[in-house]
Amino acid sequence: MSTPTTALGVVIVTYNNAPDLPQCLDALQSHAGEAWVVVRDCGSSDLTIEIAERHPVVNQVLAGTNVGFGAACNEAVDSLGPDVEMVLLLNPDTSIDCDLADLLEYVARFGEFGCVGIQQQSFDGDLVWSWDKFPTVPLEWQKARKKPLLQRSPAGYTDDRRVDWNMGAFLLIPRAAFVLAGGFDKGFFLFYEEIDLQQRLARLGRQTHYVNKFHYRHDRSDKATLWREVLRLNSRRAYDRKWLSRFETLQCQVAQSYRWIQDVIRPQRDRDRRLVIPRLLATWGLIRAVVPPEEIEGGVDSWSSVRPFWAESGKPAPRNVAQ
Template identity: 35%
Template sequence: MVARVDSTLAVVTVTYSPGEHLENFLTSLSGATERPTRVIMADNGSTDGTPEAAAVAHPNVELLRTGGNIGYGGAVNRAVAEIDSSVEFVVVANPDVRWEPGSLDALIEAAGRWPRAGSLGPLIHEPDGSIYPSARTVPTLVSGAGHALLGTVWPANPWTQRYRQENEEISERPVGWLSGSCLLLRRSAFDAVGGFDSRYFMYMEDVDLGDRLGRSGWLNVFVPSAHVTHAKGHAAGRHPELMLPAHHESAYRFQADRHPHRWQAPLRWALRGGLFVRSKLAVAAAVRERSKTSAEPGAAPGNDTKQGKR
C-alpha cells in the first residue's frame, strides 16, 4: 500500500550573495512541481541585494534574515522553525540548483513508495552534464581516512570508490547519506533527530544528518528519476584559508562524535593532528592555485552561492 502524501510543500534555501543563480532556482522551481510552494530564503548576510529583489518579485518567496552568518545547518533549522509542523515535507536546496521539470513531484511520489524515508535526494548533474556522486556510504574512520589521504592523488583507490558509490547501478535505493545540496525531508523524521547539527558551521552536516536518520530507523533514499543541476559556488576556491580548515574541523567532529569514549582519546588526538597537518597542506596548495588562476587573463570572481556544500 502506498502511503498518502500531503500536497503541502515548503522550500528552504540558504542565501549568501547568490547572484544570478537565485532567479534560476526560483524560476525553474515553478516547473518542478504542480503543488503550491512556500519558499523561505534563510539569509546569512547577503550583500548583493538578490534575496531582497527575489522577495519582491515572487509572491510565494519570503526573506528570513538569520542575523548573521550562522552556518548552513543552523540557517536551515531557523527557517524550518517558521514552518507549521503539520507540513509533511520540507525541501532543502542550495540556491544554485536548477530544477528539471517535474523533479520535485518525482521526489514526493517516491516518498509515497518509501514511507520510512526520512530524506530523499535526486540525481544531481554537474553543469557539464556529468553526474555528481550525491548518494554515498557513511564514512567510517578507516574509509574516511583512506578517501581523505588518497582521493586526490589516487581517485580510483578502493576507499574513495566505496565511499562515493560511483560504480553502483543508478537505481532507486536506500543509501548511507545524500547530498544536502538538494533534499526532500519528511518533517516528522527531521524533527525526530533534532534537525541539522548546528555545530557544523559548514561541510559534513548532510553526512551527519543522513547518519543520524539511519541510526534512528529512517531511510535515506536516492531517487534518480528526479533530476536537478547543481551549478556549485566557489567560496572554497576564493577563500581556502577559511573554507578548508572548516572542512577538516567538520570531518574531525563527525568522527570524534562517533568515537567519544575515554579509551578512544588517543584515536581522537591522532585524528585531530593528522587533519590539522592535511588542512595546512591543502590550504597552501589552494592558495597557490588561486594565485595562479587569478593571474590568468579573463579570470573573474564567482558568487558565494552556497555554504557548507562540496
C-alpha cells in the first residue's frame, strides 16, 4: 500500500448496522489501514457498537442518541485530531476496494475542491448512478417524463467530470472545506443533507468532482420502505424551502405528482404502485415521517411510521437562503 499524502479521517455513522459493518471495516483495514476511523453510533439496539469496538481498524467509537445523519457526522468530524486534513464520509453498508492513499494522491490535482465522489457499484458489480444535478424545475420535469439523462446513463460514468453533487454513501471532503461550509445542516434528519452541503460548497467556490478511476461497492437492496420514502420527500421539501422560490417549489411538487401518478399506470417496480399514495401525500406536506425511527411502533413499512402534518414534532425547517 502506498503512503498517504495527507492525514485521512474516516467517519461512519451507524444505526443497527451489525450485518453490514464487519465487511465495511475489513475493507477499510485492507485499503486505508493508516486512516483514523471514527464510528458514531446513533442508538443501535443490535451488536453494532460491540463490532465497532472490537475491530482493529476503528480508533474511536462515539455512542449517542439518534440525532440524524448530518448532526452525527458533524460530531464525528469535530472529534478528529487536528492533523486530519481530509475526511471521508462512508456508509456502513459499503465496501471500499481501492487504495485510498492512491485516491488522495489523485485528487490533489483538483486543488481546493469541495467534494469528491467515486464510481459506485453494487455488490454484483453493476454500475449504480451516484451523481446528479441540483434540483430544479426543468430537471424535475425531465425525471417525471422519464427523459434520458446523462447522470442516469452509463455514458455519464466513463470519465472524470465536474458535477453538482455526489451521493453521500462515499464523500471525500477536505476538512477545511467542511468547516468553511459549517458542516451539515442539522435541520435534515436524513436525505438531502449531502446535496445541501454540496450546494453551499459550490456557492463558496468549492467544486464537486466525480472520479471514475476508483470505485466502491454499496448495498443497493430494496430499502424503499414507506418511512424512508416519506422522510426522503419531507427532506426534499425542506431543501426546496431553503434553495428554491415558492413558485419553483410549487412547480416541483406538480412535476413530482405527475411522476407518482404515472407510476400507477406504468410502474417500473411493484413498490412504485404501492407507494403512490404516501408519496403524493408527502409531496404536498400532508404527512411526515416519525423521527427518530426508534419511536415507531409497528415497523418502518407501516402507516404508524408517519404522522399527519399537524402532529409534527415542531422541529424547525432549514431557513431559506436562496432569496
